[in-house]
Amino acid sequence: MNETLFLQKGQAFLALQPLSTLIGAELHALTPGYCELHVPVTEKNFQQNGFVHGGVVSYAADNALTFAGGTALGVPVVTSEFKINYVRPAVGERLIARAQAVYAGQSQAVCRCDVFTVMNGEDKLCAVAQGTIARLPAKNSST
Amino acid sequence: MNETLFLQKGQAFLALQPLSTLIGAELHALTPGYCELHVPVTEKNFQQNGFVHGGVVSYAADNALTFAGGTALGVPVVTSEFKINYVRPAVGERLIARAQAVYAGQSQAVCRCDVFTVMNGEDKLCAVAQGTIARLPAKNSST
Amino acid sequence: MNETLFLQKGQAFLALQPLSTLIGAELHALTPGYCELHVPVTEKNFQQNGFVHGGVVSYAADNALTFAGGTALGVPVVTSEFKINYVRPAVGERLIARAQAVYAGQSQAVCRCDVFTVMNGEDKLCAVAQGTIARLPAKNSST
Amino acid sequence: MNETLFLQKGQAFLALQPLSTLIGAELHALTPGYCELHVPVTEKNFQQNGFVHGGVVSYAADNALTFAGGTALGVPVVTSEFKINYVRPAVGERLIARAQAVYAGQSQAVCRCDVFTVMNGEDKLCAVAQGTIARLPAKNSST
Numbered sequence: 001m002n003e004t005l006f007l008q009k010g011q012a013f014l015a016l017q018p019l020s021t022l023i024g025a026e027l028h029a030l031t032p033g034y035c036e037l038h039v040p041v042t043e044k045n046f047q048q049n050g051f052v053h054g055g056v057v058s059y060a061a062d063n064a065l066t067f068a069g070g071t072a073l074g075v076p077v078v079t080s081e082f083k084i085n086y087v088r089p090a091v092g093e094r095l096i097a098r099a100q101a102v103y104a105g106q107s108q109a110v111c112r113c114d115v116f117t118v119m120n121g122e123d124k125l126c127a128v129a130q131g132t133i134a135r136l137p138a139k140n141s142s143t
Numbered sequence: 144m145n146e147t148l149f150l151q152k153g154q155a156f157l158a159l160q161p162l163s164t165l166i167g168a169e170l171h172a173l174t175p176g177y178c179e180l181h182v183p184v185t186e187k188n189f190q191q192n193g194f195v196h197g198g199v200v201s202y203a204a205d206n207a208l209t210f211a212g213g214t215a216l217g218v219p220v221v222t223s224e225f226k227i228n229y230v231r232p233a234v235g236e237r238l239i240a241r242a243q244a245v246y247a248g249q250s251q252a253v254c255r256c257d258v259f260t261v262m263n264g265e266d267k268l269c270a271v272a273q274g275t276i277a278r279l280p281a282k283n284s285s286t
Numbered sequence: 287m288n289e290t291l292f293l294q295k296g297q298a299f300l301a302l303q304p305l306s307t308l309i310g311a312e313l314h315a316l317t318p319g320y321c322e323l324h325v326p327v328t329e330k331n332f333q334q335n336g337f338v339h340g341g342v343v344s345y346a347a348d349n350a351l352t353f354a355g356g357t358a359l360g361v362p363v364v365t366s367e368f369k370i371n372y373v374r375p376a377v378g379e380r381l382i383a384r385a386q387a388v389y390a391g392q393s394q395a396v397c398r399c400d401v402f403t404v405m406n407g408e409d410k411l412c413a414v415a416q417g418t419i420a421r422l423p424a425k426n427s428s429t
Numbered sequence: 430m431n432e433t434l435f436l437q438k439g440q441a442f443l444a445l446q447p448l449s450t451l452i453g454a455e456l457h458a459l460t461p462g463y464c465e466l467h468v469p470v471t472e473k474n475f476q477q478n479g480f481v482h483g484g485v486v487s488y489a490a491d492n493a494l495t496f497a498g499g500t501a502l503g504v505p506v507v508t509s510e511f512k513i514n515y516v517r518p519a520v521g522e523r524l525i526a527r528a529q530a531v532y533a534g535q536s537q538a539v540c541r542c543d544v545f546t547v548m549n550g551e552d553k554l555c556a557v558a559q560g561t562i563a564r565l566p567a568k569n570s571s572t
Contacts, residue, residue, distance in 0.1 A: 018186055019196040022165065043161055053162035054205055054222050059198035066197075079197050080394075081418060083226035083369055083512040085539045085561060087532040102543075102557055103516040107393075107423070108366075110514045110557060112541070114531075128531055128539060130559045132367060132418070132514060137393070223537075224561060226369040226512055228396045228418060230389040245400075245414055246373040250536075250566070251509075253371045253414060255398070257388075271388055271396060273416045275371060275510060275561070280536070304472055305482035308451065329447055339448035340495075340508050341488035348483055365483050369512035 006030055010067060023059060027067070032074070033101035033109075035067035040094050041117075052090035052117075061113045061129035064099035069109035069133025072101035080108065082131025090126045092119030099129075108134045149173055153210060166202060170210070175217070176244035176252075178210035183237050184260075195233035195260075204256045204272035207242035212252035212276025215244035223251065225274025233269045235262030242272075251277045292316055296353060309345060313353070318360070319387035319395075321353035326380050327403075338376035338403075347399045347415035350385035355395035355419025358387035366394065368417025376412045378405030385415075394420045435459055439496060452488060456496070461503070462530035462538075464496035469523050470546075481519035481546075490542045490558035493528035498538035498562025501530035509537065511560025519555045521548030528558075537563045 001009075010030040014020050029036035039060050041052055061084050070077040099113035115127040144152075153173040157163050172179035182203050184195055204227050213220040242256035258270040287295075296316040300306050315322035325346050327338055347370050356363040385399035401413040430438075439459040443449050458465035468489050470481055490513050499506040528542035544556040 017196055019198055023198075053160055053202075054209075055162050055166075055198070055202035058201045058205055058225075059196075062197055062201055078232075079229060081226065081228040081367065081396075082201075083224065083559060085224040085532075085559065086222060087534070087539050089221075103514075103554060105516075110367075110516050112557065112559075125532060128541065128559060130512060130514065130541075130557060224510065224539075226416060228389075228416065230391075230396050246371075246411060248373075253373050253510075255414065255416075268389060271398065271416060273369060273371065273398075273414060303482060305484050309484075339446055339488075340491055341448050341452075341484070344487045344491055344511075345482075345484035348487055352483075364518075365515060367512065367514040368487075369510065371510040372508060375507075 003031060010035075010071075019059070020063065023056060025060065025063065030067060030071060033068055033072035033104065035064045035071065035099045037064040037067065037097045038094055041092060052095065054086060057086065057090050057095065057115055057127050058084050060095050060097040061099070061115050061127060062131070064097035064113050065111045065129060065131045066133055068099035068101050068111045068113070069104070072104040072109045072111070073133065073135055076136040077133045078136055080132040080134040082129055084127055084129040086127045088117070088124055088126045090117050092117040094118040095126070096123065106135075108132055146174060162202070163206065166199060168203065168206065173210060173214060176211055176215035176247065178207045178214065178242045180207040180210065180240045181237055184235060195238065197229060200229065200233050200238065200258055200270050201227050203238050203240040204242070204258050204270060205274070207240035207256050208254045208272060208274045209276055211242035211244050211254045211256070212247070215247040215252045215254070216276065216278055219279040220276045221279055223275040223277040225272055227270055227272040229270045231260070231267060231269045233260050235260040237261040238269070239266065251275055289317060296357075305345070306349065309342060311346065311349065316353060316357060319354055319358035319390065321350045321357065321385045323350040323353065323383045324380055327378060338381065340372060343372065343376050343381065343401055343413050344370050346381050346383040347385070347401050347413060348417070350383035350399050351397045351415060351417045352419055354385035354387050354397045354399070355390070358390040358395045358397070359419065359421055362422040363419045364422055366418040366420040368415055370413055370415040372413045374403070374410060374412045376403050378403040380404040381412070382409065394418055432460060439464075439500075448488070449492065452485060454489065454492065459496060459500060462497055462501035462533065464493045464500065464528045466493040466496065466526045467523055470521060481524065483515060486515065486519050486524065486544055486556050487513050489524050489526040490528070490544050490556060491560070493526035493542050494540045494558060494560045495562055497528035497530050497540045497542070498533070501533040501538045501540070502562065502564055505565040506562045507565050509561040509563040511558055513556055513558040515556045517546070517553055517555045519546050521546040523547040524555070525552065537561055
């Protein structure tokens with residue numbers, strides 16, 4: 001599949017997630033094992049103090065990790081677990097989550113993600129994440 | 144402060160977070176070091192396959208951890224980091240996140256959270272989380 | 287299998303791990319999904335400041351999580367991942383790691399662990415951990 | 430301070446940790462915010478099946494994260510928390526943990542670590558870690 005088509009399939013997949021639509025996420029790059037997800041910052045993503053809510057940052061990290069892991073494995077997947085460290089308040093015009101698989105085996109991929117905020121055109125790291133994306137178990141079995 | 148007033152202050156705080164309003168979160172219990180946060184499941188929280196999106200589950204865990212840690216410390220806080228393991232698909236009518244501080248020092252609290260889904264009146268564990276809630280650094284300093 | 291025999295099998299298993307012998311770990315309780323592992327504090331476990339080295343605390347948490355998950359699943363396992371928060375310096379006569387499975391499926395278990403230090407007969411929480419224990423994949427396959 | 434002296438000070442520090450001596454850890458590189466720690470594989474580090482015990486891998490990750498964070502912050506530190514994903518069995522002649530700070534503020538640094546095994550001269554990723562290194566609180570205060 002060529003790169004453009006691969007990205008378009010990912011965008012169509014993202015569009016099927018009501019929460020992603022609600023938050024306004026956009027898929028800007030997708031190749032096997034790599035994903036770049038953007039979230040334009042709007043008032044609805046805010047928490048009480050005018051920063052982007054940590055839940056939006058972790059949503060972006062979680063979803064980017066899952067796209068990276070899913071495309072690395074090439075099968076339907078679920079996020080098994082992840083961990084996130086917030087390092088700076090998420091202020092600015094846009095969040096950019098870049099995730100990539102650092103390992104992919106038969107049943108799971110381990111991925112890392114950097115989340116940046118873009119403010120006045122400058123990227124600043126605001127969170128780092130790491131997690132496990134697992135092949136979706138066959139029907140009638142539990143993980 | 145009595146318990147009802149304490150909970151009401153927490154609910155007022157939650158209402159200041161546009162993302163929490165967007166997701167429909169409700170604070171059902173709040174005491175120093177303990178929090179119970181509910182998220183009624185509606186279509187907007189779904190991901191592509193009809194389950195609640197993992198981002199909603201992690202939002203609930205993150206916010207519950209922060210309320211537990213913030214009330215344990217008794218000062219303005221930020222979530223420093225957390226980790227979540229998803230153990231079952233989030234299906235059902237409602238998510239319930241119960242978090243409590245297991246340690247509170249001068250500058251940070253370590254908290255755990257169980258997230259349950261309620262289906263036909265039955266609670267099932269769907270995720271477990273653990274994280275660090277840090278006292279918000281004074282103005283003009285960075286964490 | 288009766289409880290005593292189950293514990294004895296676990297102790298025999300622990301004795302096969304040179305690192306565990308080196309560190310001096312002792313298995314004090316083992317039932318399906320639950321484990322209590324002790325590490326007597328001696329000078330060799332110290333770090334530079336006279337506290338028990340964090341590596342010993344994480345070893346104890348990791349191994350206890352694995353015993354809890356392995357006995358919950360009832361099959362050969364590996365630790366897939368874990369996370370640990372250190373909450374107090376590990377001082378005292380003994381570390382006690384208590385781990386239990388909070389979920390067990392077909393291919394993995396999610397477990398939590400509390401690590402205590404015992405000083406003058408009093409237990410104090412020194413670390414909390416959470417992780418995934420996975421069924422060992424069949425030969426000739428990779429995870 | 431020149432690079433050689435900086436590394437020598439780190440090596441002298443490592444030599445003060447009885448556990449590190451016991452495990453046989455060696456500091457091969459150290460600059461502010463970066464650390465490379467080696468652990469030659471010997472029988473004493475094994476677990477029951479001839480692999481290096483996960484506890485040795487997590488020890489290496491934990492210690493490398495701490496050196497990276499401590500040198501990034503330039504003050505006495507403690508490991509606050511970390512998370513590790515094991516991706517391949519640790520077999521081979523040597524473990525190499527490479528850690529670097531991805532963020533350093535006033536009171537804490539967030540670091541990542543890759544742990545490789547070296548077998549027949551070839552490096553293979555065996556674990557990835559991420560954690561928080563915190564400035565040691567002043568005497569008479571608790572974290």
